[in-house]
Amino acid sequence: MNLNTLNPSGVDAVIVDLDGTMVDTMGDFNEALNRMLRDLSLPAIAADQVESMVGKGSEHLLRSVLKHVLAPVDQAQAAIKIEALFPQAWARYQHHYLEINGSHSAVYPGVVQGLQALQGAGLPLACLTNKPLSFAQPLLQAKGLDGFFARVFGGDSFERKKPDPLPLVKTCEALGSSAASTLMLGDSSNDAQAARAAGCPVVLVTYGYNHGQPVRNVDADGYVDSLEEVGRWLARR
Numbered sequence: 001m002n003l004n005t006l007n008p009s010g011v012d013a014v015i016v017d018l019d020g021t022m023v024d025t026m027g028d029f030n031e032a033l034n035r036m037l038r039d040l041s042l043p044a045i046a047a048d049q050v051e052s053m054v055g056k057g058s059e060h061l062l063r064s065v066l067k068h069v070l071a072p073v074d075q076a077q078a079a080i081k082i083e084a085l086f087p088q089a090w091a092r093y094q095h096h097y098l099e100i101n102g103s104h105s106a107v108y109p110g111v112v113q114g115l116q117a118l119q120g121a122g123l124p125l126a127c128l129t130n131k132p133l134s135f136a137q138p139l140l141q142a143k144g145l146d147g148f149f150a151r152v153f154g155g156d157s158f159e160r161k162k163p164d165p166l167p168l169v170k171t172c173e174a175l176g177s178s179a180a181s182t183l184m185l186g187d188s189s190n191d192a193q194a195a196r197a198a199g200c201p202v203v204l205v206t207y208g209y210n211h212g213q214p215v216r217n218v219d220a221d222g223y224v225d226s227l228e229e230v231g232r233w234l235a236r237r
Contacts, residue, residue: 006183006201006221008237013177014118015168015200016149018129018136019054020187020208022111022227023143026051027104032097033065039092040085043069052212055188057130057155058097062089097135102142108207110226115148117231126171130155130162130190151175162190165197172200185230189218203230 019025030047037044045065053064063082066089070078118125125148129136133154140146151174155161158170172182179199184191187208195202196219203222204215216223224230 006203008234010181011123011183011201011234011237012181013124013126013172013175014183014185014234015126015128015171015175016115016227017184017186017188017191017208018127018131018139020210021108021185021191021205022115022127022145023105023107023139025105025139026054026209028097028100028102028139029054029061031100031104032093033061035096035100036062036089036092037065037069040089042066045069051209054209055130055190055211057161058093058132058135059090062086062093094132094134098138101135102139105139105143107143107145108205108227110228111145114227114229114231115145117228117235119148121231121235121237123234124150124175124177126151126153126175128153128162128167128171132156163193163197165194168194168198168200172198183230183234185227187215189213192218192220 016022026047029050033050034044045068049068053061066082066085067078070081127149131154133156136154137152153167153171158167160166168184172179182200184195184200184202187205188210192202192204201221203224204218204220206215206223206225
């Protein structure tokens with residue numbers, strides 16, 4: 001852990017991402033997507049192909065998956081076909097995801113301990129994810145993480161999603177904290193870019209989903225192998 005540029009006493013609140021930061025949800029994504037693809041009589045997609053597509057919201061994920069499975073089709077024709085298929089794909093994906101939500105996922109090691117330490121330090125916590133709120137809240141409940149958060153916001157809670165700074169700005173307002181004193185904990189360039197633009201310090205975990213790119217190449221204030229490290233660091237404040 002290298003958080004030398006940050007002062008723990010300057011942190012008054014923490015915002016935590018969900019997918020790839022607290023919960024490994026790749027199994028859920030892969031299962032729901034392949035059930036949806038079967039419904040549409042389209043080829044299956046492998047989990048390692050899905051991983052690089054995750055992080056920018058479910059709508060972006062679905063369009064990326066449809067583009068991938070329709071790859072042999074002419075690009076212009078594929079774009080037309082994707083938009084034609086999207087309403088049915090979205091409806092089937094929502095159905096399947098809600099049906100299996102949390103069944104093929106697991107909380108990362110150190111997450112519960114890290115959240116307990118943050119809560120014990122008296123820091124208000126918010127979960128901010130690009131996942132739809134109707135997916136995020138049941139997942140947090142299923143994994144026993146919902147009790148840690150004063151507020152939970154999804155990708156459909158605001159007009160724009162991360163990497164736009166708006167969700168972070170609004171979450172800081174909801175927590176009653178300034179951006180400069182609100183730490184963003186995430187796993188990808190989406191979290192880092194949003195935090196930088198909002199004026200929040202940002203620390204990234206090294207094990208999540210960063211669009212297939214090394215997370216240490218992302219501009220951030222620190223990198224940790226476990227949320228427990230952040231909890232211990234902030235417990236000293």
